[in-house]
Amino acid sequence: MSQxxxxxxxxxxVSDPSPDVxxxxxxxxxxxAPQQSWLTAGLLAITRLVLRFPKPTLAVAVxxxxxxxxxxxxxxxxxSSRLDLLNPKSDYNRLWIEYVNEFGDExxxxxxxxxxGREQVVPVVEEISTxxxxxxxxxxxxxxxxxxxxxRPKALHLVPPEQLQGxxxxxxxxxxxxxxxxxxxxxxxxxxxxxQQLQAASAGVAGIDLKMTMYQIDATLSGLVAQFRGxxxxxxxxxxxxxxxxxxxxxxxxxxxxxDGQMGFVLLRLVVNKEEFARGSEAVDALREIIAEIxxxxxxxxxxxxxxxxxxxxxMRESQSSMLWGSLLSFVGVVIIVIAGFGGLRxxxxxxxxxxxxxxxxxGYVTLTVGHLNILSVTFxxxxxxxxxxxxxxxxxxxxxxxxxxxxxxxALLETTxxxxxxxxxxxxITSIAFFSAALTSFTGVAELGIIAGGGLLLCAVxxxxxxxxxxxxxxxxxxxxxxxxxxxxxxxxxxxxRFPRLVFCAGLLITATxxxxxxxxxxxxxxxxxxxxxxxxxxxxRRLLVECDKSAWYxxxxxxxxxxxxxxxxxxxxxxxxxxxxxxxxxxPDDEKCKQPIIIKMAQRLASLPERPPLIGLDSLDDLxxxxxxxxxxMRRTPNAAECTRHLEWLRDSMRRLSTxxxxxxxxxxxxxxxxxxxxxxxxxxxxxxxxxxxxSDLSPxxxxxxxxQNGKYLLKIYGRGDIWNIENLTxxxxxxxxxxxxxxxxxxxxxxxxxxxxTSYQKAAGYSLIVIFVLLFxxxxxxxxxxxxxxxxxxxxxxxxxxMGYLNQPLNPANLIALPLLxxxxxxxxxxxxxxxxxxxxxxxxxxxxxxxxxxDSLATIIxxxxxxxxxxxxxxxxxxxxxxxxxxxxLTSMILLPALLSWMTRKRPLVPWVGSAVVSYDHDQPETxxxxxxxxxxxxxx
Numbered sequence: 001m002s003q004x005x006x007x008x009x010x011x012x013x014v015s016d017p018s019p020d021v022x023x024x025x026x027x028x029x030x031x032x033a034p035q036q037s038w039l040t041a042g043l044l045a046i047t048r049l050v051l052r053f054p055k056p057t058l059a060v061a062v063x064x065x066x067x068x069x070x071x072x073x074x075x076x077x078x079x080s081s082r083l084d085l086l087n088p089k090s091d092y093n094r095l096w097i098e099y100v101n102e103f104g105d106e107x108x109x110x111x112x113x114x115x116x117g118r119e120q121v122v123p124v125v126e127e128i129s130t131x132x133x134x135x136x137x138x139x140x141x142x143x144x145x146x147x148x149x150x151x152r153p154k155a156l157h158l159v160p161p162e163q164l165q166g167x168x169x170x171x172x173x174x175x176x177x178x179x180x181x182x183x184x185x186x187x188x189x190x191x192x193x194x195x196q197q198l199q200a201a202s203a204g205v206a207g208i209d210l211k212m213t214m215y216q217i218d219a220t221l222s223g224l225v226a227q228f229r230g231x232x233x234x235x236x237x238x239x240x241x242x243x244x245x246x247x248x249x250x251x252x253x254x255x256x257x258x259x260d261g262q263m264g265f266v267l268l269r270l271v272v273n274k275e276e277f278a279r280g281s282e283a284v285d286a287l288r289e290i291i292a293e294i295x296x297x298x299x300x301x302x303x304x305x306x307x308x309x310x311x312x313x314x315x316m317r318e319s320q321s322s323m324l325w326g327s328l329l330s331f332v333g334v335v336i337i338v339i340a341g342f343g344g345l346r347x348x349x350x351x352x353x354x355x356x357x358x359x360x361x362x363x364g365y366v367t368l369t370v371g372h373l374n375i376l377s378v379t380f381x382x383x384x385x386x387x388x389x390x391x392x393x394x395x396x397x398x399x400x401x402x403x404x405x406x407x408x409x410x411x412a413l414l415e416t417t418x419x420x421x422x423x424x425x426x427x428x429x430i431t432s433i434a435f436f437s438a439a440l441t442s443f444t445g446v447a448e449l450g451i452i453a454g455g456g457l458l459l460c461a462v463x464x465x466x467x468x469x470x471x472x473x474x475x476x477x478x479x480x481x482x483x484x485x486x487x488x489x490x491x492x493x494x495x496x497x498x499r500f501p502r503l504v505f506c507a508g509l510l511i512t513a514t515x516x517x518x519x520x521x522x523x524x525x526x527x528x529x530x531x532x533x534x535x536x537x538x539x540x541x542x543r544r545l546l547v548e549c550d551k552s553a554w555y556x557x558x559x560x561x562x563x564x565x566x567x568x569x570x571x572x573x574x575x576x577x578x579x580x581x582x583x584x585x586x587x588x589x590p591d592d593e594k595c596k597q598p599i600i601i602k603m604a605q606r607l608a609s610l611p612e613r614p615p616l617i618g619l620d621s622l623d624d625l626x627x628x629x630x631x632x633x634x635x636m637r638r639t640p641n642a643a644e645c646t647r648h649l650e651w652l653r654d655s656m657r658r659l660s661t662x663x664x665x666x667x668x669x670x671x672x673x674x675x676x677x678x679x680x681x682x683x684x685x686x687x688x689x690x691x692x693x694x695x696x697x698s699d700l701s702p703x704x705x706x707x708x709x710x711q712n713g714k715y716l717l718k719i720y721g722r723g724d725i726w727n728i729e730n731l732t733x734x735x736x737x738x739x740x741x742x743x744x745x746x747x748x749x750x751x752x753x754x755x756x757x758x759x760x761t762s763y764q765k766a767a768g769y770s771l772i773v774i775f776v777l778l779f780x781x782x783x784x785x786x787x788x789x790x791x792x793x794x795x796x797x798x799x800x801x802x803x804x805x806m807g808y809l810n811q812p813l814n815p816a817n818l819i820a821l822p823l824l825x826x827x828x829x830x831x832x833x834x835x836x837x838x839x840x841x842x843x844x845x846x847x848x849x850x851x852x853x854x855x856x857x858x859d860s861l862a863t864i865i866x867x868x869x870x871x872x873x874x875x876x877x878x879x880x881x882x883x884x885x886x887x888x889x890x891x892x893x894l895t896s897m898i899l900l901p902a903l904l905s906w907m908t909r910k911r912p913l914v915p916w917v918g919s920a921v922v923s924y925d926h927d928q929p930e931t932x933x934x935x936x937x938x939x940x941x942x943x944x945x
Contacts, residue, residue, distance in 0.1 A: 515808075864889050
């Protein structure tokens with residue numbers, strides 16, 4: 001018994017070249033039936049159900065989307081802190097959380113004022129500070145100087161105990177002079193006393209310091225030499241005094257200046273609304289308005305704004321703007337591509353409308369499961385637009401081919417589900433699980449993105465499989481369905497290449513190998529500054545500060561329970577080659593008062609009754625002075641290491657011989673009075689800092705205290721790196737070295753270092769997990785290792801070529817574009833799955849059908865357009881993500897649409913040409929010439945009754 005079928009319809013605009021084909025029904029058709037997926041029965045059952053009740057199905061879908069949107073608006077949160085991206089259980093983040101709990105999570109915004117010098121810069125700094133103080137609603141902790149004015153009267157408490165004892169001895173010795181016995185400053189008497197001390201010290205008498213005595217003799221003689229030669233007088237002081245007095249003289253208002261006063265700084269903290277996408281936007285905008293206003297009054301001064309809060313705000317705004325415009329352009333581009341590919345507007349709009357429904361469901365899913373978005377997972381909308389449309393495009397392309405073959409609408413939809421449904425499900429599962437695998441990593445930002453994007457893609461696939469068919473039935477069953485569009489004949493551009501399959505595939509292998517050589521040039525860029533928009537003022541200014549004055553917004557943080565612990569640690573940090581400087585205020589808050597306070601009290605008592613000015617001091621006769629000098633010279637010749645003093649003595653005696661007696665007396669008197677005046681000045685200086693009460697936190701400005709003292713009284717030390725520690729070459733040794741001093745050190749540089757390492761590792765692990773799951777799912781779907789290999793081949797070749805091209809083009813991987821890895825894994829396998837599913841449906845030599853060709857091209861171009869929108873982003877991280885995905889998807893498309901079909905065509909060159917047609921089998925007379933490979937040899941899929 002035989003059954004004649006109508007001639008094969010003109011599928012591609014080309015008539016069937018095999019008119020003599022004999023068609024007969026064979027009893028055992030199952031022997032030649034194409035492999036059916038285990039998903040087919042379930043997908044068909046659900047499709048029949050939704051097609052039976054199309055309008056209720058659409059009503060439920062729309063209602064669910066509306067509920068999802070309303071629920072998301074009311075309950076979906078947003079976490080804008082980078083801290084929310086990190087694993088709170090990791091060691092490095094635990095240390096950061098301890099710091100935040102003690103000191104808060106605020107960083108300084110920095111206003112930079114540049115001018116010709118201090119005289120021009122300081123007034124502008126003061127004006128800015130005054131203006132900021134008036135805006136307490138937006139700014140706090142404003143700091144333009146280290147004002148230690150209240151600490152100065154208590155400054156002796158800051159001197160180390162051993163130096164304080166030396167100062168006390170000096171005061172004890174000199175206070176008796178200033179309080180009555182000024183004759184001790186007569187040059188002869190002074191040198192005579194020093195000579196006796198030198199003899200006693202040389203003899204080893206206890207309590208007399210030889211080094212101190214030699215210092216005082218040398219200082220006195222050198223001062224006399226200068227006086228007699230008419231040079232500037234140099235006051236004598238004990239060795240401890242210059243060090244201590246130099247330190248104490250700095251206790252006053254000290255503006256934050258650099259480059260010899262040509263650059264001044266104002267530090268402040270922003271009042272942040274934590275619900276803002278870009279934290280501190282209102283404060284940053286107000287700050288820029290204040291700066292612009294002050295600039296108009298000081299045209300010769302440059303004023304800039306930087307600091308981590310400002311750079312992060314700028315980054316978020318640039319990202320938000322880039323994502324908004326990129327998403328809009330991507331959506332418009334996707335719509336245009338789908339319309340152009342399908343040859344009409346109707347089915348393209350239907351697929352995109354269902355995508356919007358799936359996206360709405362996805363927002364409800366995100367709100368229900370994770371409950372919030374973060375600065376990384378907010379990009380999932382671009383993922384849904386770029387990939388979610390793939391499933392609808394592939395479904396519509398198969399449906400349109402079947403409709404052109406003459407099937408009724410519902411029958412074509414069921415056949416599309418049978419043929420394309422398993423491939424769509426497999427592709428969606430693979431892509432989703434590629435994202436879900438990221439949830440197994442320790443990096444919270446990556447894990448949340450994986451959960452959100454994975455679930456969202458599954459919902460988009462569900463929408464395209466079970467909402468799109470009833471929507472098509474409703475629309476195509478109306479007047480709109482009378483006219484049916486004709487898709488672009490993409491397969492006619494591809495199938496000519498299949499005339500030479502081995503040549504094409506070998507050329508592909510050669511290209512892959514050549515491109516793969518570039519993988520060795522691929523590198524990873526850890527520098528977060530490189531991901532910012534290049535033209536941002538805050539970023540450019542941060543780079544200038546690093547180059548011109550080695551000041552950065554980045555520094556490590558070390559927390560200590562006590563002042564002594566912090567100061568000891570600070571000394572060790574300063575010895576590290578990678579450390580430039582440190583900042584702390586612990587040295588202004590001494591805690592060794594038991595030994596210091598009694599000494600300071602005695603000093604204050606001795607200095608209580610100082611005269612206003614010294615009296616006129618009498619003079620020694622020149623003969624008596626000559627005898628003293630001769631005696632001193634004789635003693636010094638017997639004293640080791642006294643050569644310098646001896647030379648000064650010889651210069652003095654030579655100078656005295658050259659002057660007249662009256663000039664000698666005049667210069668001696670002038671020297672003595674200047675020495676007395678300097679002594680009285682130094683004692684008044686000591687008295688001004690001899691307040692017995694030790695410095696308190698209340699003596700320091702609240703802006704300063706809040707930055708260095710925690711709420712539980714712990715002390716903070718800031719450690720600044722040498723050079724540009726945004727670069728990993730400088731950051732790595734800096735992190736290693738500061739940890740060698742304090743294993744618990746934390747701070748933004750260490751956070752960024754660890755987070756970047758963890759993100760890189762997390763994506764690598766996610767990719768590894770994804771590959772395992774991908775091959776498992778492929779095997780479940782195909783149940784054949786060869787078919788699994790074929791489906792994965794475009795991905796493997798595409799990834800090699802993609803990373804090789806990035807290496808040749810010097811496009812590094814970075815924390816922003818690493819997200820492309822799971823995306824490419826999912827999309828690359830999707831395309832291969834579609835082709836292999838079609839390959840299993842066919843008999844005879846494989847050639848790509850118009851449905852698969854159009855579906856793949858529309859899918860890939862929609863995805864490319866979806867991510868190419870990021871190429872317009874000024875944010876370099878998003879731009880690099882768009883560039884990586886554009887290259888990757890384009891390459892995976894070429895390997896799927898050209899290299900894999902070429903390999904399949906060559907593999908099936910001798911496969912029997914016996915396609916399956918429902919319950920019938922079509923037999924071809926192989927004595928006839930084989931169909932030309934550029935034509936579609938698949939007979940009509942019209943089913944037998």
